[in-house]
Amino acid sequence: MKLILLIAIVLFGQVAYSHCHDHEKAEAAKPSGDSIYQLPSHFQDQDGHDVSLKSLMGQPVILAMAYTSCQASCPFIVENMKTLESDLGKKGANTFKYVLVSFDSKRDGPEKLKSYAQSRHLDLSHWTLFHGDENAVRDLAAVLGIRYKRTEKGEYDHSNIIFLIDSDGVVRAQKVGLSTEAKEFEETAIALTKVKSK
Amino acid sequence: MVRIPKGEYVPFVLRSERNKDEKAEFVRRPTQVGAFSLDRSLVSRRQFLKFLKAKPEWRKSKVARVFADPHYLDDWQSDLKLKSDADLDRPVTHVSWFAAKAYCEFLGMTLPTTDQWEYALEDQGRHKQEVSHAILEWYSEPNSRAQSKVGSTPANGFGVQDLIGVAWEWTLDFNSFLAGDEMREGSSKQDALFCGGGSLGKLDPSDYASFMRYSFRTSLKASYTTANLGFRCAKENL
Numbered sequence: 001m002k003l004i005l006l007i008a009i010v011l012f013g014q015v016a017y018s019h020c021h022d023h024e025k026a027e028a029a030k031p032s033g034d035s036i037y038q039l040p041s042h043f044q045d046q047d048g049h050d051v052s053l054k055s056l057m058g059q060p061v062i063l064a065m066a067y068t069s070c071q072a073s074c075p076f077i078v079e080n081m082k083t084l085e086s087d088l089g090k091k092g093a094n095t096f097k098y099v100l101v102s103f104d105s106k107r108d109g110p111e112k113l114k115s116y117a118q119s120r121h122l123d124l125s126h127w128t129l130f131h132g133d134e135n136a137v138r139d140l141a142a143v144l145g146i147r148y149k150r151t152e153k154g155e156y157d158h159s160n161i162i163f164l165i166d167s168d169g170v171v172r173a174q175k176v177g178l179s180t181e182a183k184e185f186e187e188t189a190i191a192l193t194k195v196k197s198k
Numbered sequence: 199m200v201r202i203p204k205g206e207y208v209p210f211v212l213r214s215e216r217n218k219d220e221k222a223e224f225v226r227r228p229t230q231v232g233a234f235s236l237d238r239s240l241v242s243r244r245q246f247l248k249f250l251k252a253k254p255e256w257r258k259s260k261v262a263r264v265f266a267d268p269h270y271l272d273d274w275q276s277d278l279k280l281k282s283d284a285d286l287d288r289p290v291t292h293v294s295w296f297a298a299k300a301y302c303e304f305l306g307m308t309l310p311t312t313d314q315w316e317y318a319l320e321d322q323g324r325h326k327q328e329v330s331h332a333i334l335e336w337y338s339e340p341n342s343r344a345q346s347k348v349g350s351t352p353a354n355g356f357g358v359q360d361l362i363g364v365a366w367e368w369t370l371d372f373n374s375f376l377a378g379d380e381m382r383e384g385s386s387k388q389d390a391l392f393c394g395g396g397s398l399g400k401l402d403p404s405d406y407a408s409f410m411r412y413s414f415r416t417s418l419k420a421s422y423t424t425a426n427l428g429f430r431c432a433k434e435n436l
Contacts, residue, residue: 033263142295142373142420143264149374 031057035169036143043130046117048110060192061097061165065146067104068116073160076178078120080162085126087186093193101130103137103148103156166192200357204233207320210408231317236310237430239360240289241301242348243280249301250278256297265296269423287347289365289428295420298368302431309370310432324355333407336363365428372415
């Protein structure tokens, strides 16, 4: 079909403009060079569904990497994200997807993630939790600039960062550390919901 | 590639352990490394060119900015052309971690882990003084060998060349070392910026040569490229 259309355009050159427009629409679905969705990585969500990282494209995302058996800072990261969810919700910005990606490929399978989500009372209509193999975890951490190391005991030492990613997959803000101060991050997040992505 | 037998070495990064009084102490502990294969030397431009011909998405005019910074393959004339044929046998530099990893994966290999690379350098303690001396000499004149060809330095006891004196190298887990910004703050802030106080690594400042390497690694981000940073590949032994 498309080939016939192409030939028709070459021969008649009349519908060139609308063809270009269609072509542009198709190209808009491709992530830009600055988008983290350039990564071809796949994960499993808490329901065990295979999900590509790229499938997060299309809405702004608030993302962090953590793991379920983390005793130290991860609970704070999750709480910070829930506070953001509540603050942004109050300001009418409720199109965000909240994503938690586990470092722990070995122990944090979908069932573990599901039960963690339930025990933390995460609203799964907004939240999604990802399990990835070591390569997927490594690539995502690399593209985000997160440092991490698996210890001999199977724990993870890691940076504490929450990311604000726009609907095209470009990182727009970072919240580093555990402080509850989030004014600038929230302002940038709200500004994102007001800008239409191309 | 060279087959490297399994063994142990003492890494530069100290480990936090509880001593008999239940107090946290930073100690040096040996690490086991399994047998593996390692490229005898750095990947050359000649080899990287073959990869670029097969994988257009890694050419400098096409690469996604998220995978390589604007200086990627800076000193190449164009996508598939070097400035001089004499460059072909020099190690490929101005490559990001993503590009280096993609090259190794293209050949069914991987980047060596930091442990594998450091274990190869440690060479089971052979020629310790010479190695230390060579490293410090190189660091004091870092661009002295910028034009070196691959395979220009003698092989160590394992048969590996060019670990010193030619280029810095990417490792698979270069982002495992939590030094730098995260370590600068006092202990309470440390916990805040960075999770995992129980086994937090620390660096031993008395080993200057190793300190330089680890510091360099912690300064990197995966998309960075520099004039003196190249790589080689490794493979698990089956």
